[in-house]
Amino acid sequence: MLFLHPDYFRKGLGKELVQRAFDKLNVKFVDVNEQNQDAKIFYERMGFKVFKRNEYDSDGNPFPILEMNR
Secondary structure, three states, X not given: OOOOOHHHOOOOHHHHHHXXXXXXXXXXXXXXXXXXXXXXXXXXXXXXXXXXXXXXXXOOOOOOEEEEEO
């Protein structure tokens, strides 16, 4: 999971953290809460696209999750 304090939005830190995760940790995709449109837009700007939608999160809670990859 990636969370930034709002004071650090739009400073390039999120982009840097995502790039490091993909480059150094072999991350293949991200899960985004569908209700968090700001996060979805952030990842779309980085070239991600939704490839799967799940009605429930990984704990079985009714929070729709979008799986996104590049």
